[in-house]
Amino acid sequence: MTTWSPSERARYDRKLLRRYHEHGDASAREALVRRHLPLVRSLARRYAGRGEALEDIEQVGTIGLIKAIDRYELSREVALTTYATPNVVGEIKRHFRDKAWTIRVPRHLQELNGKLSKAIERLTATLGRSPTIAEIAAHVDATPEDVLEAFEAGAAYSPASLSVGTSWDGDLDPMEMIGAEDAGFELADHRTRLEPALSGLSAREREILRLRFDEGLTQTQIAELVGISQMHVSRLIRRSLERMRAELS
């Protein structure tokens, strides 16, 4: 494994940035994202234990990283790492601000809610099926009543999600950009029959609805395919259906 000195890393980052910004090389952009994911993970860990799953914080931080890569100006004399750090932290802080608890929820329930995503993911992998409330409760060392309350407390989060198109200042949904090159993942607009209210949704939201209501995949299967948590899939489906209903009415 090659060990890079900080200056070598910065030089190679710059080379990739040039390829991306001057020649539109998407693979260079992907490489930049991959190279800086450890930075995102390290920054995300600082915000763990605040009632949000670490994986979700990392996803938000990755959006900040992508924005930093896209906004970076080659005339700058600053390393990408230096430039990206405040962008990643800013994105995470904005996420917590936007997703503030809309009603007062006891801290232990907020924390428990934050553990549920991971617990469901692990139990699904172990059991090969969607876990029951009792199994989740045993896994997180809580009572079934606490787990149900924590699920319900999750509904007290404002529904802002990782793919809030209107607050994104680029043309694309950030979730689309993260998963743009996922193997086997097709944003299959041509196959969708869910018109016309779907047009107000992002491509990723449309794809999740198609997987659920066209293909009949379960939330857990969609979560695995798309690379987000089952709870996040659940939130996105709810929000999408509500937006469609509002659009139609």
Added chain:
Amino acid sequence: MLAAGEGAAERVELESPPGPASSIARLVLGGIADCLRLGVDELDDLQLAVERLLAEARGPERVRLAFEWTDQTLRTYVGPLPEQPIAAALEASERARGELDLRRVLETLVDSVAIEQVSGDGLVVRLEKHVPRP
């Protein structure tokens, strides 16, 4: 009502103002799902089905919810709901069958959807989910 031969049915019935009805239904369904050892996928499907139905049924001053279950089946009765727009939303035409209308959403989320009873007050929608065998 659940038919004889399906085992003794348990039943919970309640009435709520429309505002908190979804949250109440979610909690009750959570408790029943725990008893029946339903997975979180199945639970979330049921909760979402009730939420969508209530969201579509704009207007009732009180919402009645009934939950009836055996070890094989969980049925949720929602209503009486105003006949419009629920009836229209559930009567998907051939032309609209491919669209993501209420019927299609509900039929994906639960095993069967039916209008159980039509009274002068409106209609009652029955949502049925089979309990997977371990």
